[in-house]
Amino acid sequence: MNNSYFDLVDQTFNFPQEGFEVKNDYLQFNGLNLKDLIDKYGTPMKLTYLPKIGMQINKAKQMFANAFKKHKYEGQYYYCYCTKSSHFSFVVEEALKHNIHLETSYAYDIEIIKKLYAKKKINKETFIICNGFKQKAYTKRIAGLINSGFKNVIPVLDNISELEDYRKSVRAPFKLGIRVAAEEEPSFPFYTSRLGIRAKDILEFYVDQIEGYENKFQLKMLHIFLNKGIKDDIYYWSELNKVINLYCQLKKICPELDSINIGGGFPIKHSLGFEYDYQFMINEIVGNIKSACKKAKVPMPNIYTEFGSYTVGESMAHIYSVVSQKTQNEREIWYMIDSSFITTLPDTWGIGERFLLLPINKWDAEYQRVVLGGITCDSHDYYDSEEHINEVFLPKLNGGTEPLYLGFFHTGAYQDQISGYGGIKHCLIPSPKHIIVGHDKNGKLVDWVYAKEQTAQSMLKILGYV
Numbered sequence: 001m002n003n004s005y006f007d008l009v010d011q012t013f014n015f016p017q018e019g020f021e022v023k024n025d026y027l028q029f030n031g032l033n034l035k036d037l038i039d040k041y042g043t044p045m046k047l048t049y050l051p052k053i054g055m056q057i058n059k060a061k062q063m064f065a066n067a068f069k070k071h072k073y074e075g076q077y078y079y080c081y082c083t084k085s086s087h088f089s090f091v092v093e094e095a096l097k098h099n100i101h102l103e104t105s106y107a108y109d110i111e112i113i114k115k116l117y118a119k120k121k122i123n124k125e126t127f128i129i130c131n132g133f134k135q136k137a138y139t140k141r142i143a144g145l146i147n148s149g150f151k152n153v154i155p156v157l158d159n160i161s162e163l164e165d166y167r168k169s170v171r172a173p174f175k176l177g178i179r180v181a182a183e184e185e186p187s188f189p190f191y192t193s194r195l196g197i198r199a200k201d202i203l204e205f206y207v208d209q210i211e212g213y214e215n216k217f218q219l220k221m222l223h224i225f226l227n228k229g230i231k232d233d234i235y236y237w238s239e240l241n242k243v244i245n246l247y248c249q250l251k252k253i254c255p256e257l258d259s260i261n262i263g264g265g266f267p268i269k270h271s272l273g274f275e276y277d278y279q280f281m282i283n284e285i286v287g288n289i290k291s292a293c294k295k296a297k298v299p300m301p302n303i304y305t306e307f308g309s310y311t312v313g314e315s316m317a318h319i320y321s322v323v324s325q326k327t328q329n330e331r332e333i334w335y336m337i338d339s340s341f342i343t344t345l346p347d348t349w350g351i352g353e354r355f356l357l358l359p360i361n362k363w364d365a366e367y368q369r370v371v372l373g374g375i376t377c378d379s380h381d382y383y384d385s386e387e388h389i390n391e392v393f394l395p396k397l398n399g400g401t402e403p404l405y406l407g408f409f410h411t412g413a414y415q416d417q418i419s420g421y422g423g424i425k426h427c428l429i430p431s432p433k434h435i436i437v438g439h440d441k442n443g444k445l446v447d448w449v450y451a452k453e454q455t456a457q458s459m460l461k462i463l464g465y466v
Contacts, residue, residue, distance in 0.1 A: 005395040006363040013272040019052075019314070019409075020272070020358065027360045027407065029317060032437060034360050037447065038405055041435055043321040044339035048412065048450075050094045050438035052315035057081075057098040060266070060307065063279050067286040075258075075302040080129055082264050083109055085308030085413040090436060090450065093121055095311055101127035101152075103306040107134075110141035127152040129261065129306065131179065131223070133195065134158060139165035146174045156223045156261070158195055160205055166217065176210065177221035177261065178202055180246065182239050193227075199246055206254060218256040221304070222247050225263030230281055237288070244289055248296035259302040260289065266310035268410050270354050309413035316412030318344055318432070319360065322404040325397055326373075333370045335394065337406065339432060340374035342381045343425035345408060346418045357383075360405035362395035370394050372406070376427040422454070424462055430454035 006022060009015050021028050026035045030049050037047065057079060064077040080101040083092060092102070092112070102122070104110060110130075116122045128150060130142050143166060145153045156177035157163055166174065181196035197205065210219050224243045226236060243260065251257050262285065267276055286303070293300045320337040327333050347353035369391050374381035384392060397404055422431065431454040437447045460466045 003366045004364050005367040008367050008393060022363050025361060025363050027358055037435060041433060043319050044432035045319045046432050046434040047317045047319060048436050049315050053094045053312055054098045056311055057095060057100060063282045067282045070283060071286050071290050073286050073290055073300055075300045078127060078302060078304045080304055080306045081311050082306045082308030086312045091312050096121050103129040103131055105132040107138035107141050110145060124150045125152060130155045134162055143169040146170050146172060154221055160197060163209060173215060174217050175220040176217050177223050179223045180243050182224055182226055199242060206250060219254055220256060221259040221261050223261040226265060229265030229267055232281060241288060244292045247301060248292055248298050251298040259304055261304035264306045264308050266307055268309055268313040270356050270410060313413040314410045318408045318411050320406050333368060334373045335370045336373045340376045340381050340429045341383050342374060342376055342378060343419055343429045344432060345411060345415055347415060348383055355411055356409040358407050359395050360407050361402060362404055365395035365398055367393045368396050376429055378426060424459055428459055
């Protein structure tokens with residue numbers, strides 16, 4: 001039996017696969033020579049491969065087009081990017097190159113919308129779906145967008161009282177959405193989502209406070225989002241069908257209603273053993289909506305999605321060096337990395353998320369079971385399991401002049417937002433350098449430094465020592 005790390009992967013999974021292959025004993029990520037980038041920039045390093053964003057968007061658009069054709073679906077499909085997954089300008093602007101729309105979550109998102117408009121990245125026809133629980137600062141900014149001529153801003157009501165803010169401040173006729181409060185999955189500690197309006201209250205709310213005000217505002221959209229994502233199980237189909245049936249009921253008394261927003265929730269690959277039939281799920285969603293509408297004899301709605309992690313997650317990697325091996329007992333071998341999981345990949349620590357972990361080099365070396373440790377003084381700063389095998393196997397170090405380089409892949413969603421970009425991190429561990437790879441104006445693939453590694457001086461300034 002062969003005992004190299006490459007043989008372990010080759011015997012366990014179908015490999016190579018999309019985005020990953022090994023050439024000359026070094027891992028390639030979407031065709032990028034990671035060793036060249038490490039030699040040029042060093043570790044620890046965050047890497048964003050911008051072309052992957054467009055690949056994901058266009059893949060989803062094509063699958064919805066396939067489903068619409070299959071079912072002879074009569075509505076339109078709108079792809080929205082969920083900005084809270086990653087607010088960085090280079091991410092949002094890359095996504096906007098592919099004819100998409102945007103979803104916001106908080107008041108300051110609206111300032112981003114204004115900047116994008118000023119830079120001519122969007123126009124006043126772009127759909128801006130405004131979600132979240134909204135304080136006055138948020139509703140005021142939404143009203144300002146609508147009053148300035150943005151025709152497709154849709155505030156999605158999170159509660160009944162929110163409507164009053166727009167009633168007072170919006171001068172022009174505008175569109176409305178309603179978020180339907182979903183029942184949580186059985187394992188969740190709460191029965192109903194804290195977000196949205198209870199389904200049983202929506203019909204009465206429409207009749208009492210929206211119907212008859214068509215010259216002021218129109219209900220255009222029902223919105224649902226499930227925390228566990230879009231999965232082929234009884235819970236998902238049950239909650240989705242509740243919203244579809246509510247749409248059919250409302251459509252009969254609200255002719256302006258023309259859209260269902262199914263939110264986000266497409267999973268991304270966090271293991272080489274990842275399997276998910278995106279096309280099947282899209283076909284089933286489109287088919288369920290059409291079937292219910294046909295039975296109720298109402299027009300089919302437009303379908304909106306708000307993919308965040310799916311859009312940007314697979315575009316990023318975090319790359320570290322193993323700086324030391326520690327054997328603490330007979331069963332545990334620690335590989336210490338040159339950074340911290342708590343500060344750079346907080347989802348591994350906060351919610352037990354598992355990312356796709358692969359070595360960059362030493363694929364021809366023997367492997368062993370290890371635990372990965374970060375360099376903070378916190379006992380929770382470790383990574384000891386991977387989704388598909390529950391243990392981490394990595395190449396043995398075996399001396400030599402080159403350290404073992406490790407890549408955590410598909411880390412592009414939420415990590416910077418959760419850990420706090422550019423601020424103070426646990427134990428004053430600096431944020432790593434951030435390298436962007438994308439196409440220049442001539443279509444050539446180039447790399448550049450977006451942000452250098454955080455300095456001690458910058459942290460001392462934040463802390464008030466300078």
